[in-house]
Amino acid sequence: MAEVAFHFNVPERTAYTCRLLRKVWRSGQRAHVAVDAAALHALDMALWTFAAEEFLPHATHHAPAHVLARSPVVLADESVAAPTGTIWVNLLPHVPEAWLAAPPGQRIIEVVTQDETDRQGARQRWRLYAGQGHQLVRHDLAAAQPT
Template sequence: MTEVAFHFNAPAKLAHACRLLRKAVGSGAQVVVTGDDDLLCALDSELWTFSPADFVPHAHLGQAPSVVVERSPVVLARSPRAAAHRQVLVNLGDSVPEGFEDFERLIEVVTGDEDDRQRARRRWKHYADRGLGIVRHDLKDSAG
């Protein structure tokens, strides 16, 4: 059964995702990140520039050669089902990601924006209605 965690009150969705991915890669995890195309392109750029001391190896599914995607610990994919990794799924999008139940863990990143919070509440209800336990991380109460 998929473990679900919501990271609420992210000051900036992409910056939080970059830190989250750096930590995941450092621990040896394989991650798929999903969201709309514009958001994934922005994350791709952000991953190259967010820290001068760190690099998070990643590939954008459909834009990088398949051998690069297969070897990358982080895969950016509009459709998570198309990616080979099944360990961790990070959702930066507005809706429940198709195929989330195929992953060991799902992390939802939510800002303080009221529209983003409302969409997150709908996703939370979707997961809860399926009997999934949900962990809530309030980033306002932590460093981040």
């Protein structure tokens, strides 16, 4: 089944997602980000400005097909199918329905903030993925911080 990594206790979703996507891009991989319309614009703008000395190539799902085919990061709403072979990043408060049937070997990342409503939603998404038999991995950013 798919590997679903939950990144818990993210202090700020947009900044963390920018760093995560930079890491994916630098590793030579591609990412498909499921995001709602309100957050899509904010993430798009953040990817242009989060690091002064670099540009993270990306496109929104509104771009022409030839641009989407070459973009290592695509920002889309859940109506756009996530291509297999890319890392799927979910910023929605729910699991896109098609993702529950993710093929074996697919990598999915769930970004979860410290907000209690977001954490409760993540617990529900965890149960959904587990119910489908996906391999679940927990990355707790709070536990990784030195005290």
